[in-house]
Amino acid sequence: MTPDAPEPGSVPESVPQPGPVTAWRLRPGFAVTLLRNGLHLRGRRGSVTLEGSTALPSLWRLLEEPLRTGESTELLRQAEAGSSVRKALDTLIAQLRAHDLIVEAPADPTPDWVAATAERPVEAASAIAAAWVQVLAGAPGGPLAEAAGRALSQGGASVSYAAGRALPAGAVLLCAGEDERWAVAAGVCGDAGYVTAPGSPEQVRADAAALAARLSSGAQSSSSGVFASLLAGSAAHRLLCAVGGLPDPASEGDDQRLLPGLPAVLVAGVRPLRADYRTWLGPDRLDADRRVTLDPARTLTEALGRVSALGDERTGVLPAPLPGDLRQLPVPLAACDLPDGTVLAGAPRLDLARLDAFCRAAEVRLGGACRAVGATPSQAWGRALRRAAARTTAPAPGDTPLPSALWFGHPQARHWWTALTVRQGVRARLEVFRVRPDEDVYHAVVHNAGQDVGQDFGQVLGRAVEATPGDAAAFAALSAVAALSAAGEELTVRYPCGSDGSAAALATVDARAAAWEDNGWTTGWLADVARREPTLHTALHRLTGPTGLRADETATQHHELVALLRAFGFTVLTAEEGER
Template sequence: MSGVLLRLRPIAHATPTATGLHVRGWRSSFTVDGGRGLWTIWERLAGPLAEGVPPERLAVPENASPAVARALELIIGQLREHDLLVEVPAGWGDGGAGDGGTSHRDLGAPPPDIASWLESVAASPLEAWRRLRSTTAVVTGEGAPAAAAHRALTAAGLDVAPVRPGAGLLLTAGPHVVAAGYAAAVGFAVAPGPVADVVADAAALADRLAGAPGTPPEVLAALVGSAAAHRLVCALGGLPDPATEVVDMWSDVPPTGPPHQAVLVARVDPLRAEYHPWLSAVRPREPNGTLLEVLGDRELGPVPTPLPGDLPQLPVKLAASGNAVGFGTTEHAARLDALLRAARELAPAGAVLGADRAHALGLALRTAARHLPGTPVTEDEWSADPTARRWWKAVVLRFALPAAVEVTRVGPGVVRAVVRAAGEELSWAVEARPADAVAFAALAAAGRAQADQARTRPPRADQAQAGQARTLRPPAGVPGPVVLCGAAPFATPDGAAAPWTNRDWHWPHGLRDGEDAFQDGLRALVGEAEPVRLGPVLEAAGLVAFAVPGATR
């Protein structure tokens, strides 16, 4: 190991604190407490580590006092745990011999800025540099974006062939390919991959973004070309894709990677660039992200982003995704409901969509049980329940609907509730308990009435003066009947439940605990539901669909 040095990654920075020190890296940080003397120990340790020390010398001196020994062990252990130490060949960056006797000068010594960058991000800087020098990169394109990509690849130390003419922007280095596109005001760079896949994704993205045709301004061209080059360099060098380097500033937990194919989207006025999840039809991945983040992404999601906007939020939470309006007891539930209603337009006819398998299956089985004969349930069996009473009062008192609810037991542990007003069926629900069935049906009926009132309400004075339309108002009301159910994946309530709370505080959270047993009872009544394929895009988002048992598709 005489040819190897252990260095502190250049990205690491330390700050003294009142009781110790705080060390920050690219993706994580740690704090060591124990007294002001820790900063002195850090300064004596960090100086040699910045230059590099043989790995066997990074140890606690035998003559160190117990307190100093414990401090050194703790700091060195934290540096290793947070990946802030890296091995480099002796002479790395100054033309010396590399590990195993191979001179990295034979590869073309990396400039100091590239050497520092590789020390900051690469697991093995020398191996990454070897990979970068292993092939000649090719830029196919025209104009400023191609020129920017060529400059960026050359600056990273790659051998780059002269630019080849071609439409769009395509960068190739060995088996790695990155495609990019641009218009007058928008540009993008797709994830690296095989040439056929990246070209297909680039074509689909160009159609999705539908930017106005034209030559991009110099700053956008430079951003798109450089971003595409960055992704190619990282793929060739075995480095993390830039999309995985985005870290929540409030969390020290490194991301596990983008939930799907990540695409950089750049726009001007103001100039900005962000990575967005892309539901690729040719490179689908296993779902690894929330539906709201992926399916409703504001740039690349196939359905409009579900938002409350200026829709009223009492007593029912409302959200809209395009023309689809969703309901719920929380904003998250309303946004998810709106998202699923909007996504139905993209699904095959007869498919019952859900946020996951339990939700989709539960909706399909409930739909099959909707018209089963049964025996009436008296009002006494549900009217004493606070949740059912609350939502029923919202229907008949808050919105003054001339409504009636019909509650029927259609099987052992299976109850249906239907809300009608003026001869029209507004909503229905099928649940295990009469109170839950009435609560869901009444919640949906109240939400529908609330959305209809929002549609007919005149715009605010400031909107009227500016001639603005209500951006989230559903233009034709909410098509009914509306179905909400206990199979939905309700978000966990914030904070710990107080000892005196009961189900009425967080309803309907917790109903899914009994969903498997309830679905077994539904199958006994209506039979099995068959899964329905939704295609690579919706399935990559995590959506699941079933056909209604007994229905003809």
């Protein structure tokens, strides 16, 4: 049953009961499985399971043929109003309507592909039949243009061909409607191909040029007729759906990788022959649907969906943060490979490590003007304020750390400290300092103690700024464990990313912790950290003073990556001119 569907066997109050004179027809592609005491009904856009009576299969046998032929009116008339049979028929038809499995039987025949999804098949088919589609191409007689023309004709539209200018090599542009209201482009780039999202001709030309530049591999363009037909058919389908007011094919199905609210392009490959939709925004955003800005992610899963889109191997702008072959014990690790080195992050969970690695990679790519990137404003500010505090509140020689009893009793601090000193066998020292007597802000530092007992403390392995001694010690020790684990990998880690509590709120949204899950459990601990985060931000603002940071909207004019991150709901904090 679909996620938002009514409960099996229930009749939604909002669904009007079909009258005796309304003729209903099953949508093309409908299928049914008879159960012992029920039915499983499914179609292109919905499904429902009805259970509770052994009479349901028999009732369906009575109703199926009239519904398939669109001649259910007579059957409904024969069933006496108010009778149990009529009530059962009305209930079954109401369920079919609620799950978009039937449609009013049209007076005139409509193409099956239109009737499968259209809310009003007759109007949609009429709009498509009235459309005149122009196929523009550098070579109007080429295989891609001819395949597009055939697909458009078979879909019910009238077609003309013309030479097109300002198109990437190997591309076609399909335009339809008054003033060329709708357009879709398709193209072949070596062993890859693409189909843009529908839009204005200007927008689609810009998208096609950007995709051609991104997908070009230098290989000779495929001459496969099958490949050309795949791309041309997909382009024709998207255009005709736009003309007829049908759902865009990219929105069909349940591909969880696609982000609601953002356009998707079809990306295809020759070897092996495959094609799938991918969320993508080009550099030139002329149409209103290309200038959309998503709200900040509500959950960590939602944030990682956006990370996956931005890190897509074919259409992304940053390398994907992945665990790869990295060992995941004693600490989860994720790496993001940049041209000049690797970003590596460790965190209490792999999903948090992936988000941290991506945000750090974006910060590195943006350069010195960027102070922090986060999936939410809270995460971005948490990252930026912790860094500012780490610089301005670093303990000076001679400062007295807090007694270890104040942090060693924290189960997470004890766990990560033991992992560092016992499991990894590192001689180290962890010190926690209260930044100021009147503020609940603590700065923890893990030093490598070297091999000799009398040796001065040297390299900093990890540090953290948090709201309690235990939290600070735990994140500092975790960062040290991650740094030592990475040292044993064959990586050129130029940008290590320490762990902190800035994303704890994302990680615990909707999380249901058992009553016994205290801060010794990761979820319980992160929930505690998340509750303290707003107060910590306030204290860090007081400690660091004016930061010169802002969520700079004007930066979209100067850096394409900033604009793209913001469109995907990320927060980018930049420094005002003249600030360090």
